Amino acid sequence: MITSELEGLLYGRELDSPVVKVVRALSGHGAVSTSQIARNTGLARSTVSTILADLKRSNLVVEMEARNPGPGRPAIAHSLNPEAGTCVGALLDVDEIRVIVADVAHNVVADLAMPVEREYSPTKAARVVKHAVDTLYKEHSLAHTSLIGIGFAVSAPLAPDGRVMRSSALPGWQGTDFREAFEPALQKPIFADSESNCAALAEMMWGAASGCSDFVLLKLNQAVSGAVVVDGRALVGASGSAGEMGHIVIDPHGPLCRCGNRGCLELYCGAGFVSKMAADWLGRSIPVDEIVTRAVQGETGFRRLLADAGEAAGRGLSMVGAMINPPLFIISGVLASAGELLLAPLRSSYEKHSFVKRDDVDEAHYPVFRTGKFLDNDNCLGAAGLVLRHSSRLK
Amino acid sequence: MITSELEGLLYGRELDSPVVKVVRALSGHGAVSTSQIARNTGLARSTVSTILADLKRSNLVVEMEARNPGPGRPAIAHSLNPEAGTCVGALLDVDEIRVIVADVAHNVVADLAMPVEREYSPTKAARVVKHAVDTLYKEHSLAHTSLIGIGFAVSAPLAPDGRVMRSSALPGWQGTDFREAFEPALQKPIFADSESNCAALAEMMWGAASGCSDFVLLKLNQAVSGAVVVDGRALVGASGSAGEMGHIVIDPHGPLCRCGNRGCLELYCGAGFVSKMAADWLGRSIPVDEIVTRAVQGETGFRRLLADAGEAAGRGLSMVGAMINPPLFIISGVLASAGELLLAPLRSSYEKHSFVKRDDVDEAHYPVFRTGKFLDNDNCLGAAGLVLRHSSRLK
DNA sequence: CCTAATTACGTCGAAAATGACATAATGATC
DNA sequence: GATCATTATGTCATTTTCGACGTAATTAGG
Numbered sequence: 001m002i003t004s005e006l007e008g009l010l011y012g013r014e015l016d017s018p019v020v021k022v023v024r025a026l027s028g029h030g031a032v033s034t035s036q037i038a039r040n041t042g043l044a045r046s047t048v049s050t051i052l053a054d055l056k057r058s059n060l061v062v063e064m065e066a067r068n069p070g071p072g073r074p075a076i077a078h079s080l081n082p083e084a085g086t087c088v089g090a091l092l093d094v095d096e097i098r099v100i101v102a103d104v105a106h107n108v109v110a111d112l113a114m115p116v117e118r119e120y121s122p123t124k125a126a127r128v129v130k131h132a133v134d135t136l137y138k139e140h141s142l143a144h145t146s147l148i149g150i151g152f153a154v155s156a157p158l159a160p161d162g163r164v165m166r167s168s169a170l171p172g173w174q175g176t177d178f179r180e181a182f183e184p185a186l187q188k189p190i191f192a193d194s195e196s197n198c199a200a201l202a203e204m205m206w207g208a209a210s211g212c213s214d215f216v217l218l219k220l221n222q223a224v225s226g227a228v229v230v231d232g233r234a235l236v237g238a239s240g241s242a243g244e245m246g247h248i249v250i251d252p253h254g255p256l257c258r259c260g261n262r263g264c265l266e267l268y269c270g271a272g273f274v275s276k277m278a279a280d281w282l283g284r285s286i287p288v289d290e291i292v293t294r295a296v297q298g299e300t301g302f303r304r305l306l307a308d309a310g311e312a313a314g315r316g317l318s319m320v321g322a323m324i325n326p327p328l329f330i331i332s333g334v335l336a337s338a339g340e341l342l343l344a345p346l347r348s349s350y351e352k353h354s355f356v357k358r359d360d361v362d363e364a365h366y367p368v369f370r371t372g373k374f375l376d377n378d379n380c381l382g383a384a385g386l387v388l389r390h391s392s393r394l395k
Numbered sequence: 396m397i398t399s400e401l402e403g404l405l406y407g408r409e410l411d412s413p414v415v416k417v418v419r420a421l422s423g424h425g426a427v428s429t430s431q432i433a434r435n436t437g438l439a440r441s442t443v444s445t446i447l448a449d450l451k452r453s454n455l456v457v458e459m460e461a462r463n464p465g466p467g468r469p470a471i472a473h474s475l476n477p478e479a480g481t482c483v484g485a486l487l488d489v490d491e492i493r494v495i496v497a498d499v500a501h502n503v504v505a506d507l508a509m510p511v512e513r514e515y516s517p518t519k520a521a522r523v524v525k526h527a528v529d530t531l532y533k534e535h536s537l538a539h540t541s542l543i544g545i546g547f548a549v550s551a552p553l554a555p556d557g558r559v560m561r562s563s564a565l566p567g568w569q570g571t572d573f574r575e576a577f578e579p580a581l582q583k584p585i586f587a588d589s590e591s592n593c594a595a596l597a598e599m600m601w602g603a604a605s606g607c608s609d610f611v612l613l614k615l616n617q618a619v620s621g622a623v624v625v626d627g628r629a630l631v632g633a634s635g636s637a638g639e640m641g642h643i644v645i646d647p648h649g650p651l652c653r654c655g656n657r658g659c660l661e662l663y664c665g666a667g668f669v670s671k672m673a674a675d676w677l678g679r680s681i682p683v684d685e686i687v688t689r690a691v692q693g694e695t696g697f698r699r700l701l702a703d704a705g706e707a708a709g710r711g712l713s714m715v716g717a718m719i720n721p722p723l724f725i726i727s728g729v730l731a732s733a734g735e736l737l738l739a740p741l742r743s744s745y746e747k748h749s750f751v752k753r754d755d756v757d758e759a760h761y762p763v764f765r766t767g768k769f770l771d772n773d774n775c776l777g778a779a780g781l782v783l784r785h786s787s788r789l790k
Numbered sequence: 791c792c793t794a795a796t797t798a799c800g801t802c803g804a805a806a807a808t809g810a811c812a813t814a815a816t817g818a819t820c
Numbered sequence: 821g822a823t824c825a826t827t828a829t830g831t832c833a834t835t836t837t838c839g840a841c842g843t844a845a846t847t848a849g850g
């Protein structure tokens with residue numbers, strides 16, 4: 001049984017043991033050579049070589065054909081054997097629970113979203129997820145034994161020890177220990193992180209921040225949130241509010257925000273702002289994705305709305321630029337599907353308000369702005385990624 | 396010769412080798428036990444034990460008497476032998492070069508500040524520092540051979556490779572490679588980091604952030620700057636602007652700032668703001684330290700000015716709270732000598748504008764605000780600290 | 791004064807990771 | 821088509837690091 005071996009390999013060891021590092025490197029990128037892994041992980045080539053040999057012997061890693069860009073012996077590309085196992089990513093949202101199944105090469109095998117009544121309990125969530133997993137594995141004729149772990153993307157901040165720190169979206173969950181709450185029901189290794197951090201993880205492992213270990217993610221949905229990734233790890237913060245870019249106060253006398261403050265960034269660049277403005281203009285309500293679509297098709301009114309949102313977001317990010325100054329900003333969420341319609345004004349607004357201007361530094365030292373790769377299921381994917389990366393492994 | 400051994404130990408090895416980790420742990424805190432070092436560094440007790448034995452044999456480490464708080468065998472306190480060597484910290488400021496000499500136990504042995512004409516060149520700086528070092532070592536009868544390295548605190552951002560990234564305070568320095576520029580003249584290992592990051596390092600190693608590896612430092616001087624420390628390392632940023640909290644734009648229609656933007660935080664909580672307001676009020680200019688002194692003595696007008704500055708700073712920090720959410724804020728610089736007069740309004744303003752309110756979380760999860768320990772020479776001390784910690788070792 | 795509990799320390803064999811060396815596979819050049 | 825330069829890979833002795841065990845030094849409590 002391949003899976004059990006992989007499981008043992010992943011979870012039986014120290015968190016930062018070389019084997020885990022190698023598996024992590026493999027799970028991140030698609031096809032990597034021995035030397036690349038060595039460079040990425042900082043391990044010696046010989047160590048990686050030995051480990052890879054073991055993994056190949058256990059059939060957890062397969063070789064793929066190599067391509068040769070330059071001179072020198074062509075590298076052998078390795079990747080995790082997709083048949084080595086599957087993992088589940090579950091999103092616990094306010095009124096929806098979504099479950100995806102992916103193989104270890106992060107191909108999404110199945111996807112299921114279920115509405116749930118608000119303010120559901122952890123017990124209820126465990127039941128729903130269990131049911132979904134059972135159903136999906138049955139439907140797709142997957143062996144339950146191939147499931148190596150379940151990752152949760154939670155709409156609440158999580159402490160590194162796996163406890164819910166605060167709970168506005170999921171009332172009553174504060175203090176819940178994820179492992180305690182879910183492991184008994186699901187009988188598999190459990191991992192969890194906040195929804196935003198999962199999204200960031202997905203972009204980092206397989207998306208727009210691939211191979212980049214320092215960046216800031218900004219998600220422009222109804223809520224505006226995000227994540228700050230430093231050295232490959234998303235910050236959590238003392239109170240779990242790291243990455244809450246949507247609630248930077250940019251005008252202390254501005255309108256009231258749902259969080260209780262005034263003039264939060266969210267009010268100026270969230271999907272709510274865009275649809276409210278559009279509704280005022282049209283005289284009727286209109287879904288955000290339609291606004292985006294029609295803006296892309298060329299309707300100038302909607303374009304302007306997106307530009308306004310981009311302008312505000314750029315101003316907010318300029319503050320991030322002054323404090324953290326990441327080399328990469330990833331803009332995600334519904335509004336990001338507008339692409340350059342949003343990004344162009346965002347960039348120029350950033351430049352206008354930022355401390356370091358484009359001319360002050362080399363091109364390479366000026367931050368890059370890019371839309372996310374997974375605008376829809378980033379959090380679920382990231383949750384599945386947790387299982388492979390198990391950086392947020394619950395003790 | 397003890398020094399050469401220490402030097403070899405510090406610089407002859409990999410940056411993260413256990414020996415270096417142990418020396419680092421020792422150089423940080425005053426007196427530490429074997430087990431404490433093991434816990435702090437993550438190394439096995441046995442490893443630490445062996446290394447310490449070596450170091451003691453070489454006389455680089457001395458034992459101090461132990462205290463026994465609880466039950467159990469009392470720990471043996473170790474510290475670096477102050478006679479094992481000295482190091483120099485040099486501040487390269489706009490119009491001043493300051494040099495301090497410290498032993499490896501971070502006692503300041505000598506201190507010398509020299510005015511220099513503005514826009515001085517690296518060559519000039521090297522000459523001045525060399526002269527100062529020679530003088531100080533002669534005056535205090537220190538052996539030149541005991542000098543194990545020179546750290547620079549520079550008024551400009553430095554890339555991790557030791558190059559000056561931008562240069563507003565030190566025009567013409569952009570691209571300067573510190574090691575190349577100073578090692579030939581000074582003939583000692585050279586280390587360098589930005590002024591703010593050095594200040595943060597000093598607070599982290601021996602000051603208000605002792606033992607804390609995640610915090611944000613805010614310096615309220617004429618300029619308002621700071622540092623963001625994550626996992627024991629001060630962020631640099633893509634363009635070297637990480638930590639520039641003074642240039643967060645809090646009012647896009649506010650007054651013009653020296654940086655070319657409008658409404659930067661610095662304009663509302665810097666020493667410049669306070670003294671300008673005081674001058675308007677008094678009808679004559681008055682030095683900032685006098686304002687602080689008289690506020691402490693009870694003059695309500697000056698108290699109000701400091702409270703206003705604190706209020707603005709708190710608002711700025713609330714943004715940091717939303718993005719990074721560090722467990723500790725350290726307020727430093729001239730204004731910080733006002734203590735609670737500044738901190739109290741700062742705290743309440745932070746609370747007012749912050750996303751997570753005090754009641755939302757346990758006491759332990761709410762950030763702490765504290766004044767810095769070294770308000771005057773933090774940057775020089777930190778520069779000397781670089782030598783011991785050599786985290787910013789130039790390749 | 792004696793015992794139990796607790797914490798700290800150091801030694802030693804076992805395990806892990808590395809660095810050096812030898813080998814392999816390709817493109818470029820003559 | 822032979823040689824060189826370049827890069828990738830695997831093996832193995834050496835070095836480094838760890839975990840387990842036994843010992844030491846103290847406090848609390850009877």
